[in-house]
Amino acid sequence: MRFWRFTRSFFLAEIREFEVVFWSIVFPLLLYVFLSAVLGGNGKAGGMSFNLGVVRNSTSAVGTMAISKTLDAVTGSEGPFVATPFASLEEALEQMKSGKQDVVAELGGELIPSSQSFPVRLHSISGKESSQVATNILELVFDKANLEVARLSDHGFKGIVIDTQAVAGSASSRSVDYKDYLFPSVALMMMLSVALLNSPLSLGFYRSSGTNRKIFTTPLRPLEFFAAHLVKLLITMLISLTLLYAMAWFIYGVRDGIFGLGFFLTLLLGMLSLISIGLVIAAIASKESSVMVIGQICYQIMMFMGGFFFPVMDLPWSVKWLVYLVPTTYLVELLRRGMGIQTMEMATIWLVTVPLAWMLISAGVFSLNFRKVMGHA
C-alpha cells in the first residue's frame, strides 16, 4: 500500500512536467502525423516505385517489339516500376508472396493459342494495396499501348491481351503502407524517450537535488524507490503507447498484427531492454548535463541506425556496424514482422536474442552501480 501510494505521487510529479509529456508523448505523435503526411501519400514505403517481376514464356516474335517498348517506358529512370526478370513463374510468384515483388507480368506463351495477339497475364496479391495499384497502372499502360498498336497496324498484330490473376499472399506480403511501417518506429521512439532521457534525467535530478536523500530518511527502502521509478516509467510508456494505438487505429486505420500477443511481448521486451540501457546511462553519467548528452546521442543513434524511418541494410559498413549493434534494429524488425512486414533477412531468434542480451548486460552493469545511482551511501 505504502509503495503504491508513493508510486502514484511519484508518477503524478513527473507527468505534470511539460518536458516529459512533450518528448515522451506529444513529439512522437506529431512526428507520426508529419512523416505519414509527407511520406505516406503514395501508400508505399521507401518511395514512388513498384517492383515488377517479369517472366518471358515464349519466343514468339509477334508483338514482342510493342511489349518491349512498353516495358522500357515504365521501367526506365522516369518510370514507376523496377523490373526484375525471372526464369520461372513459380519463382516470381514466390518472390511476390514474400513481399519482394508487387506484381508479376507473365509475357507470351500459350495463354491464347492461335491468336495474333500477344498475351500478358498480370499476377497480383489479393488484398495488397501496392499490388493492386501496380496492376491497375500496368493495365492502363498496356491499354494505351494497344491504341498505339491499332494506329500503326503492325503486320496483322491485333494487340496485347491482358489477363489478370490474383493470388493469395503470405503474411509477409501484405500491403506495406508507410503508416504501418512507421507504427513500430513511433512506438519505439516513445519508449526511447522515456527510457534514455526521462529515466536517467530524473534519477540524476533526484540524486543531485537531494530528493533521494530525503526519501531515504523515511522507512521507504532504496529498492522500493527504484521499483516505483520503474513502475512510473512503464505507466508513462503505456499511456503514450495507448495514445499511439488510438491514433493509428482511428485515424490511420493501422490494423494488422498490432494487437497480437507476439507484438505485445515485443513491446514489453523493448520497454525492458531500453529501460535497462537508460539505467546504465544514469550509472555512468554523474551530472545531469552528461546524462542529457549521452542520452541524446544514444537516442539518435538508436533511432536512425535502427531503421525507424528508412532502410538501413544498404548503408556502408563504416556505419552499418551500428545498425547491427543497436537493439532497436532488432526490435523494430520484430515489431514489423508482427505486422506482416519484413524488411531484413534475419532469423527471428536473433531479433529476440540481441535485445535480450542488451537487457541482461545493462541490468547487470546497473545493479553493480545501484547505490551510486540511488545516491545512497
Add this chain to the structure above:
Amino acid sequence: MPNTILTAANLKKYYAGTKAVDDVSIELMEGEILAILGPNGAGKTTTLEMLEGLRQPDSGTIGFFEENWGPSQVQVKERIGVQLQSSSFFRYLNVRETLELFRGLYANQVPVKELIAVMSLEEKEKTLVKNLSGGQLQRLALAVALVNDPRLIFLDEPTTGLDPQARRSHWETVLDLRKRGKTIILTTHYMEEAEYLADRIIIMDHGKIVASGTLDELISSIGAQNYISFRIPGMSELPAQLSGLQGIEHGEGDGFCLQTDDVTKDLASLFELAQAQDFKLDDIRVRRPDLDDVFLRITGHTLRD
C-alpha cells in the same frame, strides 16, 4: 532524570583520506535541544547524516532508543523526523500532496490538516513546490519532518538562507516543538541560533568536538565575565598608557577590547586613564562574552573566518 535517546560513540568518517569527522561522541537526552555549532566544513552535516542513517560511519557506534542503528533501521526511521540542509521535494506536487506523500510512508501519521496549520501553510496548500519561497520551503521541510509525529527531530542548518523575520519565526516553531516534548538535534553556523534555541551546545571544528556544554558552561569555561569594547579615534595601536590594564586587547583598526570580571571598576579605571592622558573614547559598549568568543579562545579563529 531524562532518558538518553541517542548515543553516538567515537564516530569517524574519512573522505578520500581526509578526516571529515574525527572521534565524535554525542549523548542526547530526551526533551532537549542540542545544537552542533561550527563553521562550514567543520563536519556538522556529516555527523548529523551518520546519526540519520544516511552515511555509514567508518568506525564508531550509534544507538537509538536502546537499539543499535543498523539492522533495524526501519523501526528507528519510523520514530525520527529529518529536515535536510537542502531539502528538495518533487517540484510538481503541491504542498498538500507532498505532505500526503511523505505521511504515507510511515505507520504513524499526523493529519495533513494539522501539519499545515502548525506550519502556517494554509494559504499555500495548493501551491506547487516549485513556486514556494525559501521560507515557505523551509516550513514545508519542517512539516515533512513532522509527518510521523517523531520523538527525535534532526534539523540540518534549518534557517540558512532565510531572512531575519523568517528565521525568528522558525526558531519559535522549534521552541514550540520542544514544549510538545520533542527532542531536537540541530546543526548551525549561526551562534545566535545556537544561543537562542539550544539547551546544550557542541562546538565542532575540523571534524572534532572542541567544546560542549550549556551556554553558561561554555562561556564560563573561557574565564571572562564581560567585555568592554571601545574605540580611540586615530589610534591604530595600543597606547603604552593603556597597556597596564589587565586583559586589554587590540581589535580591528582603532578598536580595543577589555576583558573584565568587574565592569564598574575597570570602566572607572578606563575613564580615569582617558581623562588623565587626554584620550577621546568613543563607541563604548559592555557585552557578555558570546559563543564567538568561546570559539575564538578555543580555536584561535572566529566562527565567521
